[in-house]
Amino acid sequence: MTTATTRSHERRISPVFLAILAVMAVTGWAVWTDFAALPGLAVFLFVTSAWVVSLCLHEYAHARTALYGGDVTVGAKGYLTLNPLAYTHAVLSVVLPVLFVIMGGIGLPGGAVFVDRGRIGSRWKHSLVSAAGPLTNVLFALVCTAPFWLDALDGVPPAFRYALAFLAFLQVTAALLNFLPVPGLDGYGVAEPWLSYGLKRRIEPYAPYGFFVVIALLFVPAVNGAFFDAIDALMRALGVPEASRYCGARLFRFWEGTPEFCGA
Template sequence: MERFLAFNLEEIPYVVAVLLIAFTVHEFSHAYVAYKFGDPTAKNQGRVTLNPMKHLDPFGTILLLIAGFGWAKPVPVNRFYFKNPRLAGVLVSAAGPLSNLVVAAIGYAILYSFFASGQPIPVYVEPFINKLIQLNVVLFVFNLIPLPPLDGYRIVEDLVSNSTRAKMTQYENYGSLIFLILVIIPPLNAITIQPIFSIVIPFIYDLMNQFFTLFFY
């Protein structure tokens, strides 16, 4: 069975627990910021909540365990409620990935608190915190990729001109297909997805390690 999973069997309980947190916080952040900017759509659907059952997509969660990538239920956003649609749109889209970065930072803070105090980390706490950091950093980075339906695409969409936005809209339906092609086809994966894991994500780990080392020592 293990060969059909993206994680080792012993990691699965930690991965599931972390995904409950990461996906829930991510989608809650989208819904909360949209509501604060005047859009009640997500609020009316019960999405301004930290209840995981309101945010998890069963198939997207299972796929993440099997293939290493997945998704939660998208938060509905109605831009017509925003007084400044571009600014609100950028902030609503950015709220999700940034919330994952904050969760990762909290994980680092917990680890470094143990390191600084000299107290041993409980046997089940360290792997959970490590996975909390790992998956939230991955979600932060991947959601900023400028391909639909990812948050990075929505941010770019709100930053470009109306004419460019109209042209981008024509190709939105192909975004998921393009992403799958980049993930599945080895040559394309090697030049697009793999550098994210080999360069970008380690760079973020290094930055956060440096920050918390300065802060705690």
């Protein structure tokens, strides 16, 4: 179906994405081999570029699923090229999540690609389009934590292990936040097709503010504690020790200094 409804250039991977992917590969190698003079800087660049790659894949998953659901306009909008500059809200989709990782250390949901919902036929397809993005974060988290839950850490350098742990933490927080059934987030997009027309009309005026309400609530101590308790439980279930995640976060914010016990 894809080749019948999109032109080849609309599916060509963007040089911008390839450049980000190259930065991730080179800095990942630098972390693994301890090649960099400043290990923290290498971890910072590796985690940041990998986080941007995951954001691109998140939005691509939305667009690709929408294409198969019937929205053939996503190709012309550039969403199938993995180019973060093509997003409807590039600042919300990439810049703000990256800044929030640097300042707050959690994976912030980004802005979504614009999908023509009128072209998508069934409620199941509508829900799947919304779910595809955060499910990509779940898959990314499983890949990052595979060495932990497979007990395959022998030979993995400590700095690389810590970077994977922190990157997995970002994916888990992004997935959990995105799956919240709050207007403006993907979780609400999953549930919305199944709501009554009247209820959707009553919720619609508040949709633009849902994202910011969630961020504000994270500053409420009780909500913040419950949220991170859930994150900690998920990370433990994935076999990631809290110390590894902590060291990854400290290496990432290398300008704050790294504790000696982190071994980097």
